Amino acid sequence: MNFQLSEDQxxxxxxxxxxxxxxxxxxxxxxxxxxxxxxxxxxELAEMGIFGLRLPEEEGGVGLRTADAxxxxxxxxxxxxxxxxxxxxxxxxxxxxxxxxxxxxxxxDLVCAAPTPYVVEHLxxxxxxxxxxxxxxxxxxxxxxxxxxxxxxxxxLTPVHHVPELPAGERIGDAEVARDLRLAGTALVSGLLLGIxxxxxxxxxxxxxxxEQFGRVIGSFQAIKHILADMFVRQEVARAAAYAAGATLxxxxxxxxxxxxxxxxxxxxxxxxxxxxxxxxxxxxxGYTWEIPAHYYLKRTWVLESSFxxxxxxxEKVAAQIETAA
Amino acid sequence: xDLRYSESDEKFxxxxxxxxxxxxxxxxxxxAREDWPARRAWDTAWQRKLFDAGYAGIAWPRAYGGREASxxxxxxxxxxxxxxxxxxxxxxxxxxxHGGPTLIVEGSPGQKAAHLPRxxxxxxxxxxxxxxxxxxxxxxxxxxxxxxxxxxxxxxxxKIWTSFAQVADYAELxxxxxxxxxxxxxxxxxxxxxxLPGIEIRPLPEIHGExxxxxxxxxDVRVPVxxxxxxENDGWRITNVTLRFERGTAFxxxxxxxxxxxxxxxxxxxxxTRSEARAWDDAALRREVGELxxxxxxxxxxxxxxxSQAGDSGVPGVGASAVKLFFTELKQRVGELSLRVLGRAALxxxxxxxxxxxxxxxxxxxxxxxSIAAGTSQIQRNIISERIQGLPRxxx
Numbered sequence: 001m002n003f004q005l006s007e008d009q010x011x012x013x014x015x016x017x018x019x020x021x022x023x024x025x026x027x028x029x030x031x032x033x034x035x036x037x038x039x040x041x042x043x044e045l046a047e048m049g050i051f052g053l054r055l056p057e058e059e060g061g062v063g064l065r066t067a068d069a070x071x072x073x074x075x076x077x078x079x080x081x082x083x084x085x086x087x088x089x090x091x092x093x094x095x096x097x098x099x100x101x102x103x104x105x106x107x108x109d110l111v112c113a114a115p116t117p118y119v120v121e122h123l124x125x126x127x128x129x130x131x132x133x134x135x136x137x138x139x140x141x142x143x144x145x146x147x148x149x150x151x152x153x154x155x156x157l158t159p160v161h162h163v164p165e166l167p168a169g170e171r172i173g174d175a176e177v178a179r180d181l182r183l184a185g186t187a188l189v190s191g192l193l194l195g196i197x198x199x200x201x202x203x204x205x206x207x208x209x210x211x212e213q214f215g216r217v218i219g220s221f222q223a224i225k226h227i228l229a230d231m232f233v234r235q236e237v238a239r240a241a242a243y244a245a246g247a248t249l250x251x252x253x254x255x256x257x258x259x260x261x262x263x264x265x266x267x268x269x270x271x272x273x274x275x276x277x278x279x280x281x282x283x284x285x286x287g288y289t290w291e292i293p294a295h296y297y298l299k300r301t302w303v304l305e306s307s308f309x310x311x312x313x314x315x316e317k318v319a320a321q322i323e324t325a326a
Numbered sequence: 327x328d329l330r331y332s333e334s335d336e337k338f339x340x341x342x343x344x345x346x347x348x349x350x351x352x353x354x355x356x357x358a359r360e361d362w363p364a365r366r367a368w369d370t371a372w373q374r375k376l377f378d379a380g381y382a383g384i385a386w387p388r389a390y391g392g393r394e395a396s397x398x399x400x401x402x403x404x405x406x407x408x409x410x411x412x413x414x415x416x417x418x419x420x421x422x423x424h425g426g427p428t429l430i431v432e433g434s435p436g437q438k439a440a441h442l443p444r445x446x447x448x449x450x451x452x453x454x455x456x457x458x459x460x461x462x463x464x465x466x467x468x469x470x471x472x473x474x475x476x477x478x479x480x481x482x483x484x485k486i487w488t489s490f491a492q493v494a495d496y497a498e499l500x501x502x503x504x505x506x507x508x509x510x511x512x513x514x515x516x517x518x519x520x521x522l523p524g525i526e527i528r529p530l531p532e533i534h535g536e537x538x539x540x541x542x543x544x545x546d547v548r549v550p551v552x553x554x555x556x557x558e559n560d561g562w563r564i565t566n567v568t569l570r571f572e573r574g575t576a577f578x579x580x581x582x583x584x585x586x587x588x589x590x591x592x593x594x595x596x597x598x599t600r601s602e603a604r605a606w607d608d609a610a611l612r613r614e615v616g617e618l619x620x621x622x623x624x625x626x627x628x629x630x631x632x633x634s635q636a637g638d639s640g641v642p643g644v645g646a647s648a649v650k651l652f653f654t655e656l657k658q659r660v661g662e663l664s665l666r667v668l669g670r671a672a673l674x675x676x677x678x679x680x681x682x683x684x685x686x687x688x689x690x691x692x693x694x695x696x697s698i699a700a701g702t703s704q705i706q707r708n709i710i711s712e713r714i715q716g717l718p719r720x721x722x
Contacts, residue, residue: 001331001398003627003634009327067327205715220718222708228715229651229707236648237621240628247329254329263620312613319616322592 003243005071012064013071019048020079026293029080033156036082037104037125046101050076050085054184055092055099066184067246070191074242077195077272077304080296082157084122086188086307087130090181094172095128095139103127106142108166109182113313121303123147123161130181131169137178138169155299183261186308187249190242190264193304197238197271200279200297201231207283218282227282231275238271259321262314269311272301329630331398338395339402345379346410353413359536366451366493369416373448382446383422390430390442397633404578408586417490421445421452425498428515432556432564437517441496453494455485455518455542456565463705465500466509466562470544472501472516474551479503479516481524481547487699491527491540494520499549504559513561517553524548534691577653578629584653585622587689588615588660594681595667605667618660625652647714651706654696661690 005013023044032038045051053069055061069089076085087107088098097103106122107130108115120129126142147161154160173181205228208219218224245264248255276298280287287294305311331339353372357364376382384403386392395403415422426445429438444450461468470483481501488497497518504512518525524547529537556564592615595605605611632646664686671678675687697703711717 001335001401001630001634002328003630005327205717208717217718219711222704222720225711225717226704226707228717229710232710232715233648233651236631237624237628237652240631241620241624243327243631244329244623244627247327251328251330259620259623262616263623266617266620267624311617315613315616315620316609317616318619319592319612322589322615322619 003247009068009071012068013075016048016050016072016075017078019044020075020081024079024081029082029157029293029296032082034159035124036153036155036157036159037122041081042083042101042104042125045081045083045085046099051089051101052092052099053089059093059099061092061099065246066187066249067243069184070187070194070242070246073188073191074195074198077192077300078199079195080157080199080293080300082122084126086185086192089188090185091128091130094137094177095130097127105130107132109185109308110166111178111182112309114310118163118166119150120145120147120161120163121158123163124149124159129169130172131166132178132182132185134178135175136171137173137181139172140167140169155296155303157296158300158303182308183249183257186261186265187242187245189304189308190238190245190261190268193265193268193272193301194235194238194242196297196301196304197231197235197268197275200272200275200294201228201235203294204228204231204275204279204282211284224282227278231278234271234275238268241267256321259318262309262317265309266311266314266318269301269305272297273305276301331402335396335398335402338399339406342381342403342406343410345381346406346412349375349379350410350412356413362492366417369413369418370448370451372413372416373418373422373446377447383426386426386446387430390438391446397636401578401630401633405582408579408582417451417493418445418448420454420490420494420498421450421496424454425452425496428498428564428567429555431567432515434555436552437555441517450496451490451494453488453491453497453520455488455497455499457487458484459486463702465565466513468500468502468513470499470501471505472503472514472549474503475548477551478548479551479554481516481518481544481549483544485542485544486530486539488527488540488542489538491520491542492529492537496520497542500561500565503561507559510562512559513565514558515555515561515564516549517555518547518549519553522547522549533694534688577649580657581622581625581629581653584657584660585619585626587664587686588618588622590682591615591660591664591667591686598667598669598681600669605669611663611667614663618656618663621652621656625649625656628652647706647710650701651703651710654693654703657693657696661686661693665690 049062050072052061053064053072054066057063084104084106088105091098091105095103095105098105104125105128106120106126108118108120109132111132111134123142129140129142131138131140145163147163150160150162208224208228209217211218242264245260248257248260280294283294286292357368380393383392384395384400388394422445426442429441441450456465458468458470472479472481497520499516499518501514501516502512503514524545526543528541530539530541531537532539595611598605628649632649665672668681668683668686671681671683672687675684677683708720712719
């Protein structure tokens, strides 16, 4: 039992972090408001192996495990990298060109408790749309859909379309595949949420060290310090849960896969939600403006919270497992 | 990142589980909670059995008679110990988890030889004389005075929140040896034999009505200078010394027990009725249980992360302070939930209608101490924000 990151994992995480810091700056994100997608960036992400990360090397992938992918998505979340990252990663090996970034893949999880109304993210950028149903994975041509763009999306970096009717689509994976994609997708979304919890914690701490009121930096007031300490605790709890989900998916003998994955979504979701709200609060009036990026994190959290099962759904799932165990 | 236990960990688990199954049964039920002499006898007899079986001082270095188990073995130990519902460490708490470990790091060879083997065998019970009525969170403000008189100190003062004082043989005692020095620099750490003349112990009933705590009044107590641990006026550093081999696993048993409690709450919620439905039929209650379970699982993972980070250096990772805060909050929330599941049965403190009211109400009340003892939750937040996040320090 050693839950530390290996040297390779640290290097992987550091590599993605430096790439994002150089390439996906806040100014760059501002410029992407509206389309929320950039072909050149997508190609670079693909080149770094983000989509083919878990695909075996003989199939052109990087051959890493889910625990590694969670670390990568943590960094993508921290940097608010926009685009249908999770579904394009899940589609590697299932949809030609997904791993290489040539085919941009989005998706809808129709197994979740409230799939309707059908709201598709990043539809205009998509070459393929995956539908996850109980009995399998279905592929749909996004251009064939009667899709209505929503004028102003909640997250300015996640454009959405309303799709009143969904076709059956072409079945490209069985129930087992659908289940695997939902589990891995939930773990990866948890990684993104963990990254948001960290970024907002760091942003709030930095601001509290600089901003002065009453002749002192506001980070010297216990009322602020304790908010920040709680943000740190939530971030660490979320990290443990998200990493454990990855490690459990890789070696299911160490625990219960469903419970670990639900636990990751619950804890990382709560951490991202509460930390991005607290980040706005610590920034005061500035936090309420469009000028600084605090709002991006909360809005992205709302998008991710609705993906692969909400807090309530996962809480019910975990409770039902206790029921079985008892 | 690998959560798998090794084959040798699993072998350790099998042996321990087999031993516990037999030993716990043979040890019989605990005595009445207010019968302190009987509790001391029961707790120390169990410690002796652990010692004879090679399980005493699981984290202690081998050189001092401990098992020096690996971190993963320590986790296995705490899992199995809680699963077997083995006796709580009880009156051995301070000796095994604080006084003894401090002596291992800072004691003289003579002090180690005199106390460590006896603590491990359950022959010596310790208590802690740190807090005072005027020195709680601001522990370094303590006023108990120790004046040098030849080869003795003459000690006078008033200590409080002293668990097990009624049955302890020794206390780890913090005293002021230099009242002129800045408050952190005039403190010394003494081994206080509790049978010396001038010590008065007054039990202090707590929120659940039991008297684990006492106040300890010291009036001109003569303590040999040889009982001082470390240098004179170096007691504050000794109090804060990192007990490296503990590596933050001390909470593991309690965490595992909290998991067991929550599972029990869920079971009872399935049979506790509310006019026409079961408590469990309430979606809000199920979600609350599910969320608590997910958070407990995360806490357990956080403990693994924290002790894995401690693996190389021996210093618990940054998660260790988060572990304490989060555990405290979860236990209080489970306590609150358990009383709501009991409903009006919780208005008494004895079992009613087949519901485990006595134990749950005791646990719910006891859980209130967790956010106060060993550094309040507010002090923990100060520590996190100052030492980890680098925010400006409070006056100290």
